[in-house]
Amino acid sequence: xxxxxxxxxxxxxxxxxxxxxxxxxxxxxxxxxxxxxxxxxxxxxxxxxxxxxxxxxxxxxxxxxxxxxxxxxxxxxxxxxxxxxxxxxxxxxxxxxxxxxxxxxxxxxxx
Amino acid sequence: xxxxxxxxxxxxxxxxxxxxxxxxxxxxxxxxxxxxxxxxxxxxxxxxxxxxxxxxxxxxxxxxxxxxxxxxxxxxxxxxxxxxxxxxxxxxxxxxxxxxxxxxxxxxxxxxxxx
Numbered sequence: 001x002x003x004x005x006x007x008x009x010x011x012x013x014x015x016x017x018x019x020x021x022x023x024x025x026x027x028x029x030x031x032x033x034x035x036x037x038x039x040x041x042x043x044x045x046x047x048x049x050x051x052x053x054x055x056x057x058x059x060x061x062x063x064x065x066x067x068x069x070x071x072x073x074x075x076x077x078x079x080x081x082x083x084x085x086x087x088x089x090x091x092x093x094x095x096x097x098x099x100x101x102x103x104x105x106x107x108x109x110x111x
Numbered sequence: 112x113x114x115x116x117x118x119x120x121x122x123x124x125x126x127x128x129x130x131x132x133x134x135x136x137x138x139x140x141x142x143x144x145x146x147x148x149x150x151x152x153x154x155x156x157x158x159x160x161x162x163x164x165x166x167x168x169x170x171x172x173x174x175x176x177x178x179x180x181x182x183x184x185x186x187x188x189x190x191x192x193x194x195x196x197x198x199x200x201x202x203x204x205x206x207x208x209x210x211x212x213x214x215x216x217x218x219x220x221x222x223x224x225x226x
Contacts, residue, residue: 034214043201043217101153
C-alpha cells in the first residue's frame, strides 16, 4: 500500500548546528503534509504543515520544503538545541483520508 | 486542560484476555482515530471515526473493535489479546480528517503488553 518513509533512522548533531530531516513519500495524490515531533513517552506533537500548492513554509526555527517532482519532504531545524532531541515523523494525507505516518528519524543533539 | 485523554497509561494483559482502551476529547472534534506504534516504527491507523455513530477501518483493524456513541468518546476494544498486540496505542482527534492548521491532537498513549 501507499506509505511514507524517512531516509535515515537516526541523525546526530551538535548543539547550534542546523539539522535536516528527510522524508520520501510514495502517494502522488497526497496533498497535505505534516511534521510531528515525538518525545519519549509522549504522543506526537504538531510542528509544521505544508500543502501541495506550496514549496516552502517557515515557522519558528523550522522550515519545511516540499519537492513534488521527486516526492520528497524535508524538515530543517535552525540552531538545533538539546530540547530538539526527539523522534520526528512526517505524515501525509489526501482529501478525505486519515494521516499516514512514516517510520521516524531519531534526532540526537549533543552539547 | 483541553485535549485528548487516554486511560489507562499502562496495562499488562494475559493472552486471551479482553480490555477497553478509553479515549475522550473535549475540543468538540468530529474526527477521532486510533493508532498503534510498534518499537522504532511509525504510527499505523487501526480505526477512525468521522462522527458519532460512524466508524471505519484503517490499515490494521484486525483484532480490534471500536464504537462512537458520543462525539467526546472513542473507546478501542481488544477481545482476545495476542502478543502481536503489544504496542503503544495513541488516540487522536481533529477538526478535519485531512485538513486543519494543527493537524491532529494526540493523547499521551497507552502502553500495552500482552504476555
